[in-house]
Amino acid sequence: KFYNATAEEITNETYVINIPTTSxxxxxxxxxxxxxxxxxxxxxxxxxxxxxxxxxxxxxAYYSSLNDVTLDNxxxxxxDDGIFIFKDCTGLTHIKFAAGTTIIPVGAFxxxxxxxxxxxxxxxxxxxxxxxxLKVIDDYAFYGCILINILNIPGSVEEIxxxxxx
Numbered sequence: 462k463f464y465n466a467t468a469e470e471i472t473n474e475t476y477v478i479n480i481p482t483t484s485x486x487x488x489x490x491x492x493x494x495x496x497x498x499x500x501x502x503x504x505x506x507x508x509x510x511x512x513x514x515x516x517x518x519x520x521x522a523y524y525s526s527l528n529d530v531t532l533d534n535x536x537x538x539x540x541d542d543g544i545f546i547f548k549d550c551t552g553l554t555h556i557k558f559a560a561g562t563t564i565i566p567v568g569a570f571x572x573x574x575x576x577x578x579x580x581x582x583x584x585x586x587x588x589x590x591x592x593x594x595l596k597v598i599d600d601y602a603f604y605g606c607i608l609i610n611i612l613n614i615p616g617s618v619e620e621i622x623x624x625x626x627x
Contacts, residue, residue: 518543
């Protein structure tokens with residue numbers, strides 16, 4: 462039920478995955494929700510540490526209940542190993558990228574259909590900490606994120622991939 466959860470999270474019965482700060486790599490489908498959903502409860506919070514430098518394909522895909530993602534680590538070319546990292550995490554409503562983020566990988570938030578829910582006058586995608594470092598928003602990065610009304614793309618972005626937002 463809890464993996465590295467704080468006492469408060471346990472008391473409030475928040476299902477959390479808090480990756481240890483000693484972790485440097487997250488394998489393919491590492492925490493992806495299986496179709497039978499028997500291996501995990503309702504995960505609502507995910508904390509990724511700065512030490513994490515590699516995230517493989519579909520590492521956290523299919524968590525419909527996941528609504529709080531803390532990216533203490535920056536998406537960089539090293540993290541670009543993974544595609545569709547948060548695919549179909551339909552509960553996500555906002556995301557804040559870490560300082561130093563240089564790339565939003567292929568399909569990172571593909572079909573996160575509620576990303577943007579409740580945001581009418583500001584962007585649910587916060588690039589403020591990486592507004593000078595973000596260079597690439599890759600193919601299908603925000604594809605299917607139909608509730609994003611505002612996307613303030615930093616001036617540092619040099620490349621926006623095919624169908625990055627559609």
